[in-house]
Amino acid sequence: MNEQPSKTNKPWYRRGTVRALAPLSVVAVIAGGAALAPSLASATPSLPAVSAQQLLAKVASSKVDAFSGTMSLSTDLGLPQLPDLSGTANPFSLLSGTHTLQVAANGPDQQRIALLDQLSEYDLIHNGTKFWTYDSETNTVEEGTTAAHAGTKAEKSAKSGANKQYPELTPQAAAQQLLTNLSPTTQVSVGTPRTVAGHSAYLLVLTPKQSGSLIGQAEISVDSATGTPLGVTIYPVGSSTPLFDLSFSSVSLTAPSASRFEFTAPKGATVTPFGSNEKGTGTSAKGQPTEQSLNPEVLGTSWLSIAELHNVNLAQLQQAVSGAGSSVTSGSNNSPNSDGGSSQLTGGAVSGYLNSLLGGGANVSGKFGSGKVFTTNVISVLITNDGRVFLGAVTPKVLEADANAQGSK
Known part of the structure; x- marks a missing residue:
């Protein structure tokens, strides 16, 4: 991940269009794209057999909260073909196609995630009590501290988001939301093992029992050694093409360098307090x-x-x-x-x-x-x-x- 991002899109984590993506996986389970390239999930490793309950327990007991890597996000919401946006990041590009994100985390107090496109990048950095967002397209920075954001509903949301164990829009966070909302209306099973980002992984399969859902099933790729979710894929009913697919293409399950979480506003950037564009109304x-x-x-x-x-x-x-x-x-x-x-x-x-x-x-x-x-x-x-x-x-x-x-x- 570039320490000094170059050019980027509008803040992806606050866009209505982008925030609607995770809810689709989460709406399905709160409930509870295009297909991945072969390089992201391939080969069938030989692993000891496990039951669905054993695999659920393995994920629940996973202690990995320090990692870094590159992720692929694919979405296919069944919408008509989007117009050509010339490779520039924008609020609508995430409604379809495949996008690249980079992430680094060292526990709940040091996290960084970036959305990358051909000509743009957007970063969200959290380091201790401080956090920043950087939009390279407008060369603007928003900054704040967790101590300063403890009053309004929006500020409490920002604070709680900064202190979550996993950064938003990662396989770990998506899997956590899916599994937190498991219910008797979900059939849980184990699929064929796979290799994800060079790691052998079990496949946990969640299938809704309720009629009326447009979700056919959800799959969670689980690192066989640590129990860490490496990918989450959601399929519509009767389709083999995912509507939501978030998986690591490369990942290291060790603590990144402390320098990954340092941030200095680029020269000439406009710096404003976090949330200053939102009014009390x-x-x-x-x-x-x-x-x-x-x-x-x-x-x-x-x-x-x-x-x-x-x-x-x-x-x-x-x-x-x-x-x-x-x-x-x-x-x-x-x-x-x-x-x-x-x-x-x-x-x-x-x-x-x-x-x-x-x-x-x-x-x-x-x-x-x-x-x-x-x-x-x-x-x-x-x-x-x-x-x-x-x-x-x-x-x-x-x-x-x-x-x-x-x-x-």
């Missing part, structure tokens, strides 16, 4: 919804869990889309290999793509009122006319039933 500086204003709630149980968001409507989403398209245009102008014309085409393509999605959907009505439902083979979304959004890895029938149970506002 719960809306961002651009007027777009935040987690606080959306007030998310979890409905349903196990594999049929869904999320309910508030204070959202189609007009608001379309306005956000237009703003996002503009940000891609302006951000692309910073690219050394871009020109203004191609940047404007890219921004227009993204805006047009999402406007097309929001313009589709089927009109529905019920006890929740009226609205539109959108669905792919891995996710369903209901946007009501009274400003709520229901979404989850469930069929539209399940989604509408939960919305009916909530009634109208």
Whole structure:
């Protein structure tokens, strides 16, 4: 991982699009892409037989919290082909295709993770009581301390996120979320061993017993020596193509150098306090919804869990889309290999793509009122006319039933 990142995208860990990725695996289990290249998971090692319960215990007893490596993230949410974004990191690229991340951790107090693209990089660094984010596309830094972030709901969230055992968006964190929410509605079994990032690994398979879920099964690759999760893959019902695949392509299960967690703002970078762009009203500086204003709630149980968001409507989403398209245009102008014309085409393509999605959907009505439902083979979304959004890895029938149970506002 570069100590001084060069060029990057908008903060991936706070984007609605990116934050929706992990929830898809997690929504399925809270519930509880494209295929990996052969180099990430190949060969069949000879390992002693274990039962599902023994493998669960092995993962639970794993003590590895210091590691570093490179990960591959693949997503396939069943959406139409994204427009060509010229290799520049942006909020929409993570909705499909394969992306590279680098990670380093030494316990819960030293963590670093970076999202890499051809022309960009975004870093989140946590070292003791201090943490930073660096966006190379805008050459901006946000900094804070865990002691200073202990008041508001958003600040408590930032503090708890910085102190988790594993960095967000790693196989360990994804597996932890899956296994924490196991229930009798999940069949647990052991699959064929595999080799992941040069490590022999057992395969733990989680299969939902409930009908109405769009998730066919989840697989966790577990290091045979340490019990550390090395990869998590989620498959839709009836498909061999993952909707979510996060696996190490290379990894060292030893403590990284302390210098990996040091950070100095690059020359000329704009440095601001963490979260200073969020107002007390719960809306961002651009007027777009935040987690606080959306007030998310979890409905349903196990594999049929869904999320309910508030204070959202189609007009608001379309306005956000237009703003996002503009940000891609302006951000692309910073690219050394871009020109203004191609940047404007890219921004227009993204805006047009999402406007097309929001313009589709089927009109529905019920006890929740009226609205539109959108669905792919891995996710369903209901946007009501009274400003709520229901979404989850469930069929539209399940989604509408939960919305009916909530009634109208």
